[in-house]
Each structure stands twice: as C-alpha cells, then as structure tokens.
Amino acid sequence: MTPPLAPASPIGAELVTDDLDAARDFYGDLFGWTFTTTAHGGSAYAGGVVAAELRRGDGGARWWTVFGAADPAGVRAAAERAGARVTGDEVRDPLGAAFRLRAGAPAAASGVGQPCWYEYMTGDTESADRFLADALGLRATVPPGAPDDSYALLAGPTGPAAGRLRMPPPLRNLLPTGWMVYVAVTDPDDTAARAVRSGGRVLVPASDVMTGRVCALADPAGAVLTVIRPVAAGG
Numbered sequence: 001m002t003p004p005l006a007p008a009s010p011i012g013a014e015l016v017t018d019d020l021d022a023a024r025d026f027y028g029d030l031f032g033w034t035f036t037t038t039a040h041g042g043s044a045y046a047g048g049v050v051a052a053e054l055r056r057g058d059g060g061a062r063w064w065t066v067f068g069a070a071d072p073a074g075v076r077a078a079a080e081r082a083g084a085r086v087t088g089d090e091v092r093d094p095l096g097a098a099f100r101l102r103a104g105a106p107a108a109a110s111g112v113g114q115p116c117w118y119e120y121m122t123g124d125t126e127s128a129d130r131f132l133a134d135a136l137g138l139r140a141t142v143p144p145g146a147p148d149d150s151y152a153l154l155a156g157p158t159g160p161a162a163g164r165l166r167m168p169p170p171l172r173n174l175l176p177t178g179w180m181v182y183v184a185v186t187d188p189d190d191t192a193a194r195a196v197r198s199g200g201r202v203l204v205p206a207s208d209v210m211t212g213r214v215c216a217l218a219d220p221a222g223a224v225l226t227v228i229r230p231v232a233a234g235g
Helices: 020-031 072-081 125-136 188-197
Strands: 009-017 034-038 041-046 049-056 062-069 085-087 090-092 098-103 115-122 139-141 151-156 159-166 178-184 201-209 212-218 224-230
Touching: 009 020, 009 115, 009 159, 020 034, 020 041, 020 049, 020 188, 062 072, 062 178, 062 224, 072 085, 072 098, 072 125, 098 178, 115 125, 115 224, 125 139, 125 151, 125 159, 188 201, 188 212, 188 224
Parallel strands: 009 049, 062 098, 115 159, 178 224
Antiparallel strands: 009 062, 034 041, 041 049, 085 090, 090 098, 115 178, 139 151, 151 159, 201 212, 212 224
C-alpha cells in the first residue's frame, strides 16, 4: 500500500557558486544584502533577516529553490516513486529540473530584497504537473480569468505555494527549465540596469505580467533569477 503523500513547499533560496566573494559584491550592490561568512559559504540578509544561503560549489553557478517538509523522508520516497533521482538533499525530477529538500516550514519573511515567489518553468506542463502533484502534493490550478492554462498556481494543503509556467519556445532558449527564484524589488527596470553595470546580463527585459513587473537576470557567473515588483494586494 502506498503511504499517504507528505506535502512540501518552497521555504527559501540558495546560491551555489565557485566565487563567493564576487557573488557577495554583486548581490550586495544589487539588493543591498549584507552577509555572514563561513569557510564554505554563509548567509545573505535583507533588513537584518536572512534572505538566502550561499554555498561554495563547482559545476557552474546557479540559484536553487529549497523545499521544506515536515517529513522529508516521505517526500523523497514519493519523488522517487514519481521518477526522480535523489542524492542527499538534491532531488532531480524526470524532466531534468532539480531542487533542494530539507526539513522545515515556509519562511515568514517578506519585503524588498527577499525571495518572495518560486515558479517551475517548463515546456512540458503535463509531465511537470503530474510530477509536482505526485511528489510534492502541489496541484496545478489555472487562476480565474486566465486565457489558457499556460500559467497555473501550484496549491498545497494551505493554498498557493508556487507557480508553474509553460515557456513559449523563444523563452526556452533564454531561461533554464526548472525552478526560478523571484526576489522582490521596488523597481525591476532600475535593478536590471544596475545588474548590467555590475557585470550581469538581462535575459528577459522587464515587463508586466499578472503577478507584477518582472525581469529575468543572470549574475556575472551565470546564475539566473528573476526580480519582481509584486502586484499590490487587491491590485
């Protein structure tokens, strides 16, 4: 008998890079983050509250979405039944996307400089929706009034926890498949301009979408994230 599903949801973000000093310089200028350091990484803070973890690692810089669960072992087992490969806290799904899985509950921190949203970017929404439901207990629901199912909210037991976007072909050539970290800013256009001045790249120019004004960026080492000015509640 298959055990009951142990749900999971995003609780934070982690940057893995082989040049921690360069990352601290770039993100300190971009978001005003301050840092604590260890031999293998450290933490980034926005307004005195942890915004992200940093870790030294090889194999290319990237931002990781970190999922938390009350029963990580149960989630790992469900993910493996759904076709994922699990190595330590890394879960790599059948579509090739990966995330971290740890014990914990969603973080309460919010505001400018904080990761505020997470989206699964894919060209194969049918397979993605099936895996996310079977492995994480996140079920895709198209928002009311949406013209089609290209964008869906991923809802767990307590409501929407993340989003899922079907990337059109041109976007698939610009952005990686998998989980995207969104960081809240007051002005995505200005953030993009400052990122470029500091050696980063604009992958998708700032535009307005249903969740706010967004812009996808790559840092100088190639790690990709999106900045967003979220739509005001009720707006």
